[in-house]
Amino acid sequence: MEKGREExxxxxxxxxxxxxxxxxxxxVELYVLEETKINGMYYLLAAEGAEGDGACYxxxxxxxxxxxxxxxxxxxxxxxxxxxxxxxxxxxxDSGVELI
Numbered sequence: 001m002e003k004g005r006e007e008x009x010x011x012x013x014x015x016x017x018x019x020x021x022x023x024x025x026x027x028v029e030l031y032v033l034e035e036t037k038i039n040g041m042y043y044l045l046a047a048e049g050a051e052g053d054g055a056c057y058x059x060x061x062x063x064x065x066x067x068x069x070x071x072x073x074x075x076x077x078x079x080x081x082x083x084x085x086x087x088x089x090x091x092x093x094d095s096g097v098e099l100i
Contacts, residue, residue, distance in 0.1 A: 015031055015032075016031070016032040017029055017030065017031055017032065018030055018032060018044070018059075018072065020072055020074070028048070030046035030047060030048060030057065030059075031046060031047050031048070031049065032044050033045045033046060033047055033056065033092070034088055034091050034092055036087060036088070036091060038084070038087065041061065042060070042061035042070070043058060043059065043060050043075070043084055043087075043088075044059045044061075044072060045057075045058060045088045045091075045092070046058075046059055057074055058074070058075040058081055058084045058085065058088070059072040059073060059074055059075065060072065060073055060075050060080075
């Protein structure tokens with residue numbers, strides 16, 4: 001995703017998809033459920049499927065200002081993940097989606 005992500009994400013279709021590297025070096029396609037910007041950092045809530053029950057992931061944009069495309073990594077810090085989960089739960093509460 002190119003820089004200027006705030007405008008791009010806001011204009012993205014509801015079922016936007018991204019491809020990220022998994023722990024084994026393979027590629028995984030995820031559906032973006034929600035996005036937010038906290039303290040200048042972009043975060044995504046993404047899932048393997050567009051609908052139904054399944055695992056959700058929180059990703060953080062770790063790209064530098066000189067990079068043309070966003071680079072997302074899975075949030076692995078427990079405190080950061082818990083904080084962002086609470087933020088996404090609040091953002092998703094009106095949509096009827098329950099995050100556990």
